Amino acid sequence: MPGQNAHVVIIGGGIAGTAAALALHRAGLRVVVCEAHPRTATDLGAFLTLASNGMKALGQFGAAAPISRAGFDLTSMSALDENGTELIARPLGEVEDELTRFRCLRWSELTAALQAEVGVQGIELRHGAGLLGAVENADGVTAELADGSTVTADLLIGADGLNSLVRTLIDPNAAGPRYAGQRVFYGYTSTATPPSVPGRITMVRGRAASFGYTLSPAGQTYWFARQTAPALEQVGVEPSAELRAQLLEGLQQDQTPTAEIVAATEGILVTNARDLPQVEKWRSERMLIIGDAAHAASPATGQGASMAFEDAVVLAKALRDSPDQDSALKLYEQVRRPRTEYNIAASAAMTGASRPPTLPPAPFSDEDVARHLEWDTPLSA
Ligand SMILES: Cc1cc2nc3c(=O)[nH]c(=O)nc-3n(C[C@H](O)[C@H](O)[C@H](O)COP(=O)(O)OP(=O)(O)OC[C@H]3O[C@@H](n4cnc5c(N)ncnc54)[C@H](O)[C@@H]3O)c2cc1C
Structure with a gap:
């Protein structure tokens, strides 16, 4: 060559x-x-x-x-506590300019x-x-x-x-x-679409996980969950049934839409947060x-x-x-x-x-x- x-x-x-x-x-x-x-x-x-x-x-x-x-576009964010109470809702970044919006x-x-x-x-x-x-x-x-x-x-x-x-x-x-101390789960679902303002990302400070979700204009809920736990050996793959059940169980402790979103998601991915x-x-x-x-x-x-x-x-x-x-x-x-x-x-x-x-x-x-x-x-x- x-x-x-x-x-x-x-x-x-x-x-x-x-x-x-x-x-x-x-x-x-x-x-x-x-x-x-x-x-x-x-x-x-x-x-x-x-x-x-x-x-x-x-x-x-x-x-x-x-x-x-x-x-x-993402134009606003809100934060909910574990009871579903809205703690804050505010515009996100430079909303006015379509090229610098989140x-x-x-x-x-x-x-x-x-x-x-x-x-x-x-x-x-x-x-x-x-x-x-x-x-x-x-x-x-x-x-x-x-x-x-x-x-x-x-x-x-x-x-x-x-x-x-x-x-x-x-x-x-x-x-x-190094392992940064949290597992990160990701998924998309079209069957659980929590009420949401267009362009809003909602962060939930749950009892067992930090959770974020947003609804795309095509009607799909994009979500992630960060859970403090030991590192997983296998990542970038669908979590085992046991791991999925563990995540759901943790989310079910909260009065928020997060458990319903995860339960409705078919293909979930999990990885270790590293830095x-x-x-x-x-x-x-x-x-x-x-x-x-x-x-x-x-x-x-x-x-x-x-x-x-x-x-x-x-x-x-x-x-x-x-x-x-x-x-x-x-x-x-x-x-x-x-x-x-x-x-x-x-x-x-x-x-x-x-x-x-x-x-x-x-x-x-x-x-x-x-x-x-x-x-x-x-x-x-
Ligand atoms: C779970 C998770 C969620 C994240 N969420 C966000 C977020 O919301 N917002 C955000 O800004 N960032 C986020 N990040 C971080 C973001 O993904 C990374 O910072 C970003 O991907 C870094 O880009 P990079 O090009 O440096 O590395 P990478 O994206 O890893 O790209 C490296 C590239 O190099 C190639 N490569 C590797 N080895 C070789 C080689 N020997 N020769 C040639 N090519 C090679 C790979 O194939 C790959 O294409 C997240 C990361 C993770 C893990």
């Missing part, structure tokens, strides 16, 4: 990898994306919420409009929309091209791929998710993911990890994809605005590390893995974050 050259080779064509490809392309770099999966990407079958900060980041490299055509969509829809946009922009995305290893020297970094080919570039970006190979190439002693609290090295001379590979948080804050979109913008701006690659990667880490570590800590506090009594203040003000993300504003820490 022939070798290929590019400015940047991105490993992983999931959420972080495709977003980085679009942002770096906008900054004028020649990018190749190498995805292990032979067709699209691996899919948990879960759904995601994209927050306004993530939608704003997508807008910086022209992807907010294509993504807003997938899934549906969105709800399946993981597969998001990846498909991002990969389609990569194609529209003429960026090369190779499937079945999983990374096997990489060699870096003063002249460049060469990725060895499962299809027998190689790609040589100035920079290799590891957007290869929670179990990142690139993370271990950068640091063979890097700590792997990466401390990855000491994000980079070597010519390799960098982004997205979940560098800073996976447990799902509680619902910010994983939005953080990956922010990574993409900041990295593109850092490479665009810095005198050389080394300064760009330093600046990137200075801007991204405090914000993503804060998100990991905030999510862990909501998940139960570690409960600091109070979180320290957020590392950057809203104005700083806006400045970091605005495409036309030069990047500085």
